[in-house]
Amino acid sequence: MKVTILQENLARGLGIVSRAVSPRSSLPVLANIMIATDEGRLQLSATNLEIGITCWIQAQIEEEGSTTVPARTFVDLVNALPGDKVLLNLDSSTETLNVRSGTSTNDIKGIDAQEFPPLPVPDMDGAVQLNVADFKEMVHQVAFVASTDEARPVLMGVLVIVDKDQITMAAADGFRLSVRTTKLDVSVTEKINIIIPARALTELARIASESDKVITMAIPKGRGQVIFRLNDVELVSQLIDGTFPDYQQIIPQSYKSRTLISTASFLKACKQAEIFAREGTNVARLDIKPAKGEMEPSEIEISAVSEETGKNETIVEATVDGDGVIIAFNVKYLREALEVINTPNVALETSAANAPGVVRPVGEDGFLHVIMPMHLG
């Protein structure tokens, strides 16, 4: 293999694939990045067996070939090279990759590309076309609530349902649920219902740029995998096996009070409360006060107490429709929900101190967030 490539392009490509490298795997080759020539371009791949990322970059190919090199060494080196042309030259008898740029020359010991796990041949039949901007927003609004608890693998994923021209993403960690639905430009004929690891979606949202415009998603039959394709990038992820708990059933069908409040003011109040709440059990108390009379204001009082550091109390003007209630939430959950809401106003629906609270952006029906309160004992 003999290839000339722009340092900038190589560094960008490595930035994309290196997130899938598995540095502490028992399989040494998984700590490597595969480099191969592929129809006039250079292909870079990395995988941790759960997620695999491949990226193609423009290159000048003099001689075909492939190898794998330790990701850390290669990535750090390329980032340190002067921003100019980089010449990659593989000595296949010793499996050593010579990396030359300007006056710098380096030899990196590789492992034969044959040992790298084979990448799936994409089968894009029945693929779903997703708008990149919509996809990124959906992931941003949903994936963060997915659990990190390996005891409940199903909750470490995002449930993705595609039905006709509608796509829904849902994730929950046992204490909160985030659901986002949006329309597809092109309908699907067959209903899709899969659980994708939250990490795969988050990675994909990070990689996808606006210039990609469209993400193609395919679920090849019987492989337990999902493949996403962008212009120059492909991401393959294992699906999570199992049944996602029935989330519809826990979305409250009614409420006793609905509080309309400025998203920014509510978020600010939560951030202040969190400064004190985080010292203890993360609890913020919400005292939702309906108007006392016709011309009286209604408000919501957010407060947090820390035994050590002190306390906070913020009153935010709100339109309270219904009964007053005092309810406590993990303020981090509340803050994180408000941070992904784009509308100027938000509605908080509550029924009782021990019943779930629902947060909805006002004027945007596609998103809802359910948070279980905390029991104050």
Next chain:
Amino acid sequence: MSRTILHLDLDAFFCAVEENKNPALRNKAFAVGGKPNERGVVASCSYAARKFGVRSAMPISRALRLCPGLIIISSRHAQYSEASKSVMEHLYILTSWVEKISIDEAFLDISELTESPERIALGLQAGIRDELGLPSSIGIASNKLMAKIATEVGKKGAKGDKPPFALTIVPQGKEAQFLAPLPAEMLWGVGPKTGARLKGLGIGTIGDIASWPEEELIRQFGEYGRDMAKHAQGRDDRPVVTEHEIKSISQEVTFSSDIRDDKSINKSLVDLSAQVGRRLRKKSLAGTTIKLKIRWPDFKTLTRQTTLPNPTNQEKEIKETALKLLKKIRKSGQAVRLIGVGVTGLGKPIRQLELWQPESEKERKLQEVLNELKDKFGVNAIKQGN
């Protein structure tokens, strides 16, 4: 409501600490105090020195005249405070109702504990001796006054030059009877002056005081006479005042003989977890860190802990966590001398509710009902079947 108060007094505390530091002192006549040329006094003296008539608060010069070979050791208060702290920590394992009255003395309200007072006392004495190498005497009675006098009586009754390790229990209702033959000076507040005045009135024993009409005592001694009359009957309703902020709740058991049987050990752990859970709930507390303590027959002691995502005061969660910790450090069939379970990281029992009501939530509701029943009808009112 009847109470059970335990008074613990370390025997010749400073000397015992010095002996631990320097075993060559064991069985020797020595005293802890200021330097002899500085006109210091004896702060504490060994039981061997007591045989010569050496006493606490005696000028060292006099002590040396009584016992010419007396070894004098300068006080090292930092060390005594350290040892005292370890003793108090031992007491807090038993209950959070501990009132420290001096460096070597404390009251414990053990009314809520289920074990018999005698077993508690023996366990405490053994634990403090085995773990800290310190001898102690204990008095148990229905109030603070009686418990303290019981300890004194026990210590006085001990003979020989060894620490007394006394244990004296005054049964409920026998207070006045217990006090009657004791000299009036053993009553709180009766010093040499009052003692002399009492003698003038023909009063020598506490029983004599008790037989005097209260009005007469008030006439003679003012308000103090009222207290004297009450105390002479063995009555005292001052509570045990604890300043200690509860930092942990734990429970441990020392087996009368080492246990190897997995089933019995697991059963002890389950019982201890239940007791810890009950005490947490009673105080409206919950904790995030579960601790397991284990002592092997060679006295090597290990503790292991795990922190849970949410505070708990539930028997089941404490038990399951403790059993997991036990599995990590104990091989099946390995002999155990002591086992303990504790919960720290205490706070209000705030808990995050879950979207899908899990088993633990149902368990909690069941426990709430069971606890109510137990509070009403006693701990044996309802038990888990097999």
